Amino acid sequence: MGVIMKRFHSARGSLSIVVLAMGVGMAVAAETLENPALRWAAEGPGGVPSFTKHVVPMFLKAGCSTRDCHGAFQGRNGFRLSLFGYDRVLDHKELTADTEKDEPKGKPRSRIDRANPDASLALRKPLEDGLEHEGGTRLKRGSWQYRMLRDWIAAGAPFDKATEPYLEKLELLPEEIRLTPSAKSNPVDLRVLAQFSDGSRLDVTALATFSSNDEGIVKVSKNGEVSAIGATGDTHLVASYGAEVATAQVMAADARGLANFPDFPPNNPVDGFVAAKLRKLGIQPSDRCDDEAFLRRAFIDTIGTLPTPAEAREFLADSHPDKRARLIDRLLDRPEYALYWASIWSDWTGNADGNLNPNIKVTWLWHDWFVDKFQRNVPFDQLARGIIVASSLEGRSLEAYQAENKAVSSRINITGGAPKSSFDDGTYGRRQTLDLYWLKRDGDPEEMAIRSASTFLGIQINCAQCHKHPFDRWTQDDFESFTSFFRVMDMRSIDGGDRPNRRDYHLVALYPGYRRGKEGVVKKHPPKILGGETVGYDPKAGADPRERLWQWMVDPQNPYFARSIVNRLWGHYFGTGIVHPIDDFNAANPPSNPELLDWLARDFIEHQFDLKHLHRRILNSRTWQLSHVPNDTNRHDRRNFSHAQLKRMPAEVFYDALLAVTGTDQRVSATYAPPGSRTIGLAATRLGSDGPEYALRIFGRPKREQTCACERSSETGLSQALFLLNDVDVIERVADPKGSAAHLARRFPSAADDAPLAEEAYLLALGRRPDAAELKRVTDFLQSSHTNMPREEAVRDLLWSLLNVREFLFVR
Numbered sequence: 174m175g176v177i178m179k180r181f182h183s184a185r186g187s188l189s190i191v192v193l194a195m196g197v198g199m200a201v202a203a204e205t206l207e208n209p210a211l212r213w214a215a216e217g218p219g220g221v222p223s224f225t226k227h228v229v230p231m232f233l234k235a236g237c238s239t240r241d242c243h244g245a246f247q248g249r250n251g252f253r254l255s256l257f258g259y260d261r262v263l264d265h266k267e268l269t270a271d272t273e274k275d276e277p278k279g280k281p282r283s284r285i286d287r288a289n290p291d292a293s294l295a296l297r298k299p300l301e302d303g304l305e306h307e308g309g310t311r312l313k314r315g316s317w318q319y320r321m322l323r324d325w326i327a328a329g330a331p332f333d334k335a336t337e338p339y340l341e342k343l344e345l346l347p348e349e350i351r352l353t354p355s356a357k358s359n360p361v362d363l364r365v366l367a368q369f370s371d372g373s374r375l376d377v378t379a380l381a382t383f384s385s386n387d388e389g390i391v392k393v394s395k396n397g398e399v400s401a402i403g404a405t406g407d408t409h410l411v412a413s414y415g416a417e418v419a420t421a422q423v424m425a426a427d428a429r430g431l432a433n434f435p436d437f438p439p440n441n442p443v444d445g446f447v448a449a450k451l452r453k454l455g456i457q458p459s460d461r462c463d464d465e466a467f468l469r470r471a472f473i474d475t476i477g478t479l480p481t482p483a484e485a486r487e488f489l490a491d492s493h494p495d496k497r498a499r500l501i502d503r504l505l506d507r508p509e510y511a512l513y514w515a516s517i518w519s520d521w522t523g524n525a526d527g528n529l530n531p532n533i534k535v536t537w538l539w540h541d542w543f544v545d546k547f548q549r550n551v552p553f554d555q556l557a558r559g560i561i562v563a564s565s566l567e568g569r570s571l572e573a574y575q576a577e578n579k580a581v582s583s584r585i586n587i588t589g590g591a592p593k594s595s596f597d598d599g600t601y602g603r604r605q606t607l608d609l610y611w612l613k614r615d616g617d618p619e620e621m622a623i624r625s626a627s628t629f630l631g632i633q634i635n636c637a638q639c640h641k642h643p644f645d646r647w648t649q650d651d652f653e654s655f656t657s658f659f660r661v662m663d664m665r666s667i668d669g670g671d672r673p674n675r676r677d678y679h680l681v682a683l684y685p686g687y688r689r690g691k692e693g694v695v696k697k698h699p700p701k702i703l704g705g706e707t708v709g710y711d712p713k714a715g716a717d718p719r720e721r722l723w724q725w726m727v728d729p730q731n732p733y734f735a736r737s738i739v740n741r742l743w744g745h746y747f748g749t750g751i752v753h754p755i756d757d758f759n760a761a762n763p764p765s766n767p768e769l770l771d772w773l774a775r776d777f778i779e780h781q782f783d784l785k786h787l788h789r790r791i792l793n794s795r796t797w798q799l800s801h802v803p804n805d806t807n808r809h810d811r812r813n814f815s816h817a818q819l820k821r822m823p824a825e826v827f828y829d830a831l832l833a834v835t836g837t838d839q840r841v842s843a844t845y846a847p848p849g850s851r852t853i854g855l856a857a858t859r860l861g862s863d864g865p866e867y868a869l870r871i872f873g874r875p876k877r878e879q880t881c882a883c884e885r886s887s888e889t890g891l892s893q894a895l896f897l898l899n900d901v902d903v904i905e906r907v908a909d910p911k912g913s914a915a916h917l918a919r920r921f922p923s924a925a926d927d928a929p930l931a932e933e934a935y936l937l938a939l940g941r942r943p944d945a946a947e948l949k950r951v952t953d954f955l956q957s958s959h960t961n962m963p964r965e966e967a968v969r970d971l972l973w974s975l976l977n978v979r980e981f982l983f984v985r
Contacts, residue, residue, distance in 0.1 A: 336425055391423045407765070440793055562720055630726070637652035644759045797817075820984045832906070913937065
């Protein structure tokens with residue numbers, strides 16, 4: 174890759190930038206290309222425009238083919254354009270069809286008049302030339318856009334899909350803009366270059382639309398003029414033209430950090446990639462977090478559990494230089510690891526109560542399956558196969574499956590009442606595949622395709638269900654063909670009936686074959702890899718097309734699979750993905766650190782998709798172990814991982830923490846949960862009136878009804894504060910005569926015990942010892958309480974106070 178310095182000039186000044194380019198990109202920088210704004214200027218040569226290259230993009234640039242105007246599904250006032258101009262055939266038909274009435278004569282006419290172009294409605298309405306137009310003025314008479322559209326109409330409005338070239342590639346130059354502190358106020362003009370299938374290349378800057386992914390750092394005008402705001406950081410500019418988007422990175426450096434970047438000794442290669450980006454931006458990383466912050470963060474992030482006071486004391490007293498790495502290893506081997514991550518993956522795969530009957534009990538089977546896989550550290554490619562290529566029989570006879578099904582049904586008392594034994598004996602969990610993923614009552618093929626693409630590939634294809642994705646390559650045909658992978662398995666009765674009368678777990682199985690009512694659409698849109706080969710489906714041949722889908726997914730060359738899971742785990746631990754949102758990989762949403770993401774994905778593949786290895790890579794990095802305390806250069810950084818972000822505990826983790834601090838038990842009988850169940854391991858999404866449903870709801874636990882990771886909320890709000898202050902659930906638990914307050918009051922009964930009591934309470938709730946000021950406040954309170962309240966009541970007040978400090982609810 175070559176690095177060339179250029180100075181881009183504008184009427185308002187100039188700006189020093191670094192242009193990173195390779196191959197053809199470097200040649201293009203000096204290439205003179207046709208520019209439609211000049212070609213159809215008053216003194217320009219004009220000529221016949223291309224419908225694809227010029228006319229369709231002009232309507233999008235003017236806002237006519239957006240969803241708020243004629244690009245809406247139903248169009249506007251009888252005139253419909255394809256959304257974002259992705260269907261050229263439809264657009265040409267709409268422009269040339271006889272649909273408008275000539276008011277004086279009452280005869281139909283098209284929106285263009287080839288004989289008298291200036292009388293064309295397509296020209297007059299955007300001018301508001303005596304005609305009512307809800308969209309207002311979109312063209313100016315005499316503008317280059319007006320002359321271009323008029324020339325196209327005068328030439329007969331030509332368009333032939335068979336011969337019209339299509340867009341192959343879009344470039345946005347410069348590819349990288351580094352704003353130096355001394356030049357932030359000077360604008361720079363972007364340039365958009367398009368390459369077509371006929372070999373032609375155009376400067377389409379005037380026809381492109383522009384946006385900034387973070388206007389707090391840089392803004393871009395509709396004409397592509399970039400203006401820095403003055404904030405430090407980085408973002409991407411996005412240019413759209415035709416069916417493609419291109420991006421350019423903008424980096425606004427901090428002079429203080431550039432001049433004095435500190436030493437950042439790496440723990441592993443992750444840190445080198447992070448430090449390289451921070452150096453470019455002049456963002457100095459925070460210091461390494463202290464042991465107390467590390468301990469609580471590691472416990473909560475990895476296993477969703479608070480450390481006990483004994484565990485905290487043991488770790489804090491350990492002087493071994495590798496004690497952090499050794500703690501990480503121990504946490505990944507604890508049963509809570511599998512329990513917690515089974516719940517996280519239940520979120521991501523849609524383990525909701527809308528499964529087979531009895532729906533709440535069946536959610537436990539789904540959860541058990543993940544627990545088993547994480548306990549055994551099944552490689553992620555095999556875990557994914559167990560979902561994507563799931564079957565009920567798993568190559569066995571129907572009789573063998575019926576025997577397994579009967580055993581599971583008996584174990585969970587499928588026909589009613591509480592389970593006969595705990596859910597964790599693993600009968601269903603030991604299965605190779607998760608057929609319940611395919612047997613959901615509300616699991617239509619479209620929903621399954623959307624969820625599978627989001628969960629395993631990190632891409633959102635739901636837009637393509639109705640129209641081409643605005644920021645990616647996916648079309649409606651791509652959506653339908655990909656969805657056909659999920660139309661070739663059907664639910665059948667295993668008790669002799671033609672089809673199950675009820676969707677009961679013990680009566681149905683997943684079989685290969687067209688989904689009921691879907692044979693026609695599969696034949697029209699046979700299964701096809703996203704952006705790749707058509708697999709097809711012949712039920713007589715016996716081949717399962719889902720096997721080829723899985724093989725494509727786990728191929729090391731797949732640009733999505735490994736990067737998606739790496740990004741999901743990174744987003745869990747940092748609160749922000751390298752691509753964010755974590756399930757929205759698209760051309761307009763590039764990774765904040767592509768080198769880091771690519772290296773993590775390669776490392777994950779090279780280690781045979783070992784999930785625990787991936788956890789260790791992230792957790793052992795210096796980057797994850799940075800303090801949450803910012804410095805002057807990184808205070809506003811949210812995407813380059815220069816300091817830890819304060820994160821609110823997830824709902825289930827919070828509720829378990831409440832139970833741990835108060836020393837009380839979970840009450841969730843309505844979920845059929847085994848006795849002693851942890852909230853982090855609750856499978857059901859509806860918990861009943863005697864459980865923590867209200868608390869989990871206000872703290873953001875999802876119903877698992879949506880197909881994106883955004884359904885779980887990490888926001889804070891008044892209802893959460895009020896819950897901790899005075900909800901009966903909290904008050905009763907703090908005052909429980911068998912809880913922590915009573916236990917601590919008995920253990921530390923006298924005034925001489927006030928300091929040890931304060932330390933124990935802080936370790937219990939916050940995972941650290943109180944500092945000197947905190948210790949004085951607590952001991953002063955305890956001293957004063959000896960004469961006016963029972964010891965247990967004083968301890969209750971102390972615990973209640975610790976539950977209501979911000980530090981309890983957040984991971985620092």
